[in-house]
Amino acid sequence: MRPQPTRHAGPRLYHKKSRMGCARCKARRVKVAKPSCGGCSRHQVECVYPPSPASSLQSLPRGAASRPPQVQPAETHAGAGVGDSSSSIDLWITHHDSSSSPVWGENSPPSGHRDDSNRSQSVASNCSSSHTGDSSSAVHEANDYLSSLTDPEVLEIPESRERRMWELRLMHNYLSNQAQQFAKAKATAFHGQQPTPGVALTDEDFIWGRDMPRLAFENDSILYNMLASSALEMWTRTTDPHEKEQLRLLQQKYIAMALRQQRLAVGNLSGDNADMVCMAALTILLNSFALVQTLDLTPWQPPVDWLRMGKGAGAVLTIATGYIGATGNDRITRFIKSGPKMDPPSVFAPENRTHLTWLLENDRGSTTNVGDFEFENNKTALDIYNKILSYIGSVQKAIADKEPIYFVCRRLIGFTMYCPELYHGLLVQRRPRAMITLAHFFKLWIPYDDLWMIGKTGENQVRGIFETLPPEWKHKVAPIFDEYNLEP
Structure with missing residues (x-):
């Protein structure tokens, strides 16, 4: 033969x-x-x-988006992509994929729209030689962040007396109820003193309550983000169905307008606007954090949109801070110095997770490929879970040390920036250990349900994960209900 x-x-x-x-x-x-x-x-x-676009954050604006500018390292040749953006999950707007949309072609925008592919310069074209050392991972994440930002063709809300009155009302609400939003929180008794000008923080360091409204005069993205978050905060309190609907529409419109402005600013990043880009990224980060409470839980879907948005915002902060000098007079440096200290060695210290490693044990004998065999030929998954557990432990330690509530909230918000990107994929695959670790992160939110940006998010996410878990893994989450006196 x-x-x-x-x-x-x-x-x-x-x-x-x-x-x-x-x-x-x-x-x-x-x-x-x-x-x-x-x-x-x-x-x-x-x-x-992955979940269909229909299951993404229901509160987010939808519409077609032009191809965003791409952030490239200075060494990358023209036409060479940075990383694989195929796993990008848009947060703020549902982009129409050319393969599924008969309207938007691969190379040409629809009639009536400008081609913005060359309108905003890439960050790389603005980078000086001192910034060429930025890691490719940060560049990749910044690309995903840019692709999550909304279409620059988003129209302004028409000028009218109604718009002016709404904006006056939203700004008044922001200054009254959000600039010092933790002052009346029920958990205050268990935490350190909240910051007030001249007491816990100096006037210069009291950025969120005092500087941010001033920055709104200079930066439209910050202004629109403030109005969007104020609309969402009012939405959480109102009982009038008509007003509730109006506030959600305003929130969606203002966040779309804010993201359009941020996209243009990031596309033209320089030393002149880097500080403002960083501060605007913080307001976007806060908005995305607050929007988790609006997620539909029937059925439960992993909040990967929020995770990716936070990761991308962190990447933009990393790149933008490279343009800022070492004087320490910029606002983002003062904001970071105002605490808490969140350096990776302390956040991911092994001792933070020693009391949580039982969450990864397959003590009920699951024989699936995500049970006994998940770590057999893949130590990466174990490393990722250990990082998540260490982060959870670091927040628990901060709470035990009675850090101020705003410190704790910054740690909760910062989770998305420190969370490994591969963790998103493990959640999409419904890995039990990934869902269990996420449930134990969300349980930390439960005592702060009177904060507008959190609400019932912690309890709702824990319930959704508990119902989604396979039976042999549910006992890893069940103790949370007893811990917080909740009905299973």
């Missing part, structure tokens, strides 16, 4: 990027076919698809 000729494997061809393909195939970087991909069928594993 003539021996079969050796078949030489050709180079692996990368597929056309899509946001809605099978997560397993994306990780292996192979072509994805819907509704059942051949790669998963051949390996006899289940296809894992």
